[in-house]
Amino acid sequence: MVSPLRRHCDLLLRAYPASYRHRRGPEIRETLLDVSQPGAAWPPLGESVAIVGAGVRRRVGLAADQPLGELAELVAGWYLLLAVTLAGSALLLGEWAPWVHGRLRPPYGFGPFATDGVPVYALAVLAGLAWSLRQRGLARATASAAFIVATAMVVMEHHVSFWGRPPLSFVIPLLACLAPCVLRPAVGERRRRPDDRLIAGLAVLSAMAVPVWLGLVDLYLAHKYRYAQFWTGRGPDFYRLVVASVARWVPTVGAAALLAAIVLVILGRRDIAVGVAAMMAPWLLLAVLVAGSLTAGSSLSGSTFSAIATAAPSAALVTAGFAALALWLMVKRVPQATTAVD
Amino acid sequence: MYKELREQTHLVLTALAGGRRHGYALIKDVEGLSAGRVVLRAGSLYAMIERLVAEGLVVAAGEEIVEGRLRRYYALSDAGSEELRAASERMAVAARVALDRLGVASPRLVMRFRPETAVAW
Numbered sequence: 001m002v003s004p005l006r007r008h009c010d011l012l013l014r015a016y017p018a019s020y021r022h023r024r025g026p027e028i029r030e031t032l033l034d035v036s037q038p039g040a041a042w043p044p045l046g047e048s049v050a051i052v053g054a055g056v057r058r059r060v061g062l063a064a065d066q067p068l069g070e071l072a073e074l075v076a077g078w079y080l081l082l083a084v085t086l087a088g089s090a091l092l093l094g095e096w097a098p099w100v101h102g103r104l105r106p107p108y109g110f111g112p113f114a115t116d117g118v119p120v121y122a123l124a125v126l127a128g129l130a131w132s133l134r135q136r137g138l139a140r141a142t143a144s145a146a147f148i149v150a151t152a153m154v155v156m157e158h159h160v161s162f163w164g165r166p167p168l169s170f171v172i173p174l175l176a177c178l179a180p181c182v183l184r185p186a187v188g189e190r191r192r193r194p195d196d197r198l199i200a201g202l203a204v205l206s207a208m209a210v211p212v213w214l215g216l217v218d219l220y221l222a223h224k225y226r227y228a229q230f231w232t233g234r235g236p237d238f239y240r241l242v243v244a245s246v247a248r249w250v251p252t253v254g255a256a257a258l259l260a261a262i263v264l265v266i267l268g269r270r271d272i273a274v275g276v277a278a279m280m281a282p283w284l285l286l287a288v289l290v291a292g293s294l295t296a297g298s299s300l301s302g303s304t305f306s307a308i309a310t311a312a313p314s315a316a317l318v319t320a321g322f323a324a325l326a327l328w329l330m331v332k333r334v335p336q337a338t339t340a341v342d
Numbered sequence: 343m344y345k346e347l348r349e350q351t352h353l354v355l356t357a358l359a360g361g362r363r364h365g366y367a368l369i370k371d372v373e374g375l376s377a378g379r380v381v382l383r384a385g386s387l388y389a390m391i392e393r394l395v396a397e398g399l400v401v402a403a404g405e406e407i408v409e410g411r412l413r414r415y416y417a418l419s420d421a422g423s424e425e426l427r428a429a430s431e432r433m434a435v436a437a438r439v440a441l442d443r444l445g446v447a448s449p450r451l452v453m454r455f456r457p458e459t460a461v462a463w
Contacts, residue, residue: 027414030366031366050383050385052385
């Protein structure tokens with residue numbers, strides 16, 4: 001006759017993957033029985049939560065007392081998956097689809113593609129491919145190249161404007177998703193080479209300086225516009241303007257958060273930087289969704305909208321799941337890091 | 343070159359320095375060593391053991407069935423003993439310097455304090 005307590009312990013242990021349960025399950029169950037009150041039907045609540053947490057962490061490939069480097073590795077991997085989802089669907093559905101290309105008139109477009117965002121998307125997909133082949137250095141180099149090309153693209157568009165570029169509200173979240181891959185501390189190395197970190201930091205900074213500047217210009221224009229027409233009517237256009245004003249700022253907030261993360265990395269506070277990067281996730285998602293809804297009625301960016309609408313559900317799942325996990329890990333880490341001996 | 347040892351890891355290795363232990367004994371020992379400040383959860387403990395075994399600091403040290411209950415024991419490896427010794431010496435030196443600078447007179451500590459060790463630290 002199996003006691004209810006023993007049965008419930010076995011139930012909790014199902015949080016672990018089967019192979020691990022087979023290896024360590026019996027001794028963990030015995031320890032759970034030891035720490036439980038005699039006659040209780042369940043182990044103490046804290047123990048139950050810890051068992052489920054440890055099991056889930058093991059299932060997603062994290063040990064319970066994960067060193068920061070490996071956590072950053074996980075962060076980079078998740079974000080890269082999101083970047084590849086966004087870039088891949090932009091390539092296939094936004095840039096390449098015949099029905100999108102058919103809408104472009106001759107002076108516009110980038111070869112067979114809709115905009116000159118193609119190299120950036122391709123580099124993002126290549127970075128994801130290199131990562132999946134465990135070529136971490138190559139993935140970092142490719143992701144850094146995406147930052148540099150994106151910067152060149154934005155700057156060039158101000159002078160050579162006939163290609164047409166994808167909206168910044170799409171490119172910035174994409175670049176931000178690549179950033180953890182560029183900036184992550186390498187696992188197993190005591191310290192990355194300073195020149196390596198400097199180059200990566202400069203690439204990200206140069207890419208992010210542009211949207212921050214454009215955000216400031218936006219603020220100036222919105223300020224002017226508000227005094228001219230903002231209060232004259234409250235029809236649909238009014239609310240559209242309000243949403244548009246917020247939407248323009250969301251990528252800027254994301255970029256500012258990323259800059260903060262970079263500064264923290266340079267100052268050596270990588271633990272906080274990982275937290276900042278994790279907290280950006282909902283903002284990035286919001287930026288993508290709001291940008292998508294705003295461009296829905298616009299004839300200018302229909303191709304981008306189709307890409308965003310396709311990518312949004314998977315992006316939502318990946319981002320929300322990751323953000324919850326990362327924040328939980330960060331909160332849980334703090335009380336453990338009480339003593340560190342150099 | 344030694345890695346950082348977190349407090350929980352240090353306490354578990356210290357508990358094992360007193361001889362082989364099974365999971366529940368480790369939890370109770372760590373609680374006692376830390377005067378009740380650190381209470382390990384079973385989930386955290388076994389994740390830590392998994393890591394320490396993988397790093398070669400701890401080894402499995404046999405199984406027994408006691409009153410129908412499985413007991414799997416763990417012990418310090420030679421590398422684990424060395425790691426614990428090195429980390430503890432670093433902590434002791436750091437503590438001595440801190441107490442000295444605070445002007446806290448602990449006769450035993452003051453007697454042992456050697457300035458040349460502090461310079462090395």
